[in-house]
Amino acid sequence: MKLPKASFKRRSKKGLFITLEGPEGAGKSLQTKRLVSRLKRAGYAVEQIRDPGSTQVGRALRRVLLHETTPLAPLTEALLFISGRMRLVEECVLPALEAGKIVICDRYHDSMVAYQAFGGSVPAEWLDAFGRSAIGDVMPDISFLLDLPPEVGMARLNRTKDRMENKGLNFHRKVRRGYRTLAKQNPKRICVIDAKQDVEEVAEQINANVDIILKRSADHLKR
Numbered sequence: 001m002k003l004p005k006a007s008f009k010r011r012s013k014k015g016l017f018i019t020l021e022g023p024e025g026a027g028k029s030l031q032t033k034r035l036v037s038r039l040k041r042a043g044y045a046v047e048q049i050r051d052p053g054s055t056q057v058g059r060a061l062r063r064v065l066l067h068e069t070t071p072l073a074p075l076t077e078a079l080l081f082i083s084g085r086m087r088l089v090e091e092c093v094l095p096a097l098e099a100g101k102i103v104i105c106d107r108y109h110d111s112m113v114a115y116q117a118f119g120g121s122v123p124a125e126w127l128d129a130f131g132r133s134a135i136g137d138v139m140p141d142i143s144f145l146l147d148l149p150p151e152v153g154m155a156r157l158n159r160t161k162d163r164m165e166n167k168g169l170n171f172h173r174k175v176r177r178g179y180r181t182l183a184k185q186n187p188k189r190i191c192v193i194d195a196k197q198d199v200e201e202v203a204e205q206i207n208a209n210v211d212i213i214l215k216r217s218a219d220h221l222k223r
């Protein structure tokens with residue numbers, strides 16, 4: 001059977017697409033901010049986005065997915081996350097890449113495979129294939145997986161937990177296992193970083209890897 005395919009796709013090698021991934025409390029948001037500031041200071045055109053979010057549809061879905069108390073089946077969640085991501089790719093990711101920008105996205109497709117497939121038991125191979133097809137195979141050039149045991153991550157969250165964070169330790173253990181499986185399956189794209197290290201060390205490792213790619217992609221980037 002043929003999977004439905006998005007009407008959009010990445011048409012050139014322009015731009016650079018970076019995602020940050022990881023379980024709760026891994027420090028993704030902080031590292032995203034730091035990376036964005038550093039690249040802007042270096043003169044690059046940078047687009048910072050998050051999934052779910054960054055578009056009107058994405059923000060509406062984010063409210064439903066993270067802040068409504070209605071229970072949602074993992075497949076329902078996955079389809080909503082995909083809907084938001086399709087808008088994100090069309091409205092934000094592709095135009096920014098086409099303009100030669102560096103797109104930095106806090107979470108993306110890998111989150112769905114880790115959370116809804118490995119955590120929520122939607123068949124992983126199917127969800128991976130369906131999810132990629134729906135976003136026109138617009139996948140990151142590099143993804144940083146900030147890896148952390150869920151016990152450590154959960155203990156770092158000192159605010160009210162959202163619907164996903166409230167799913168319990170067992171769920172989050174499966175999510176971590178999912179991420180590590182994805183990293184093994186995609187060793188060229190996913191770079192695993194030990195998020196137990198302090199913020200500076202994590203940032204240094206991200207920067208070192210990004211610098212290597214920047215050298216390689218210089219011709220495709222706007223400065």
Ligand code: TYD
Pocket residue numbers: 023024025028029050051052066081082106107108109111112113115116164165
């Ligand atoms: P967010 O606040 O963006 O991330 P964090 O909790 O790391 O600060 O929350 C997004 C939540 O949505 C997070 O719990 C992961 C989850 N998620 C999925 O379950 N599936 C997906 O496809 C995506 C993109 C996120």
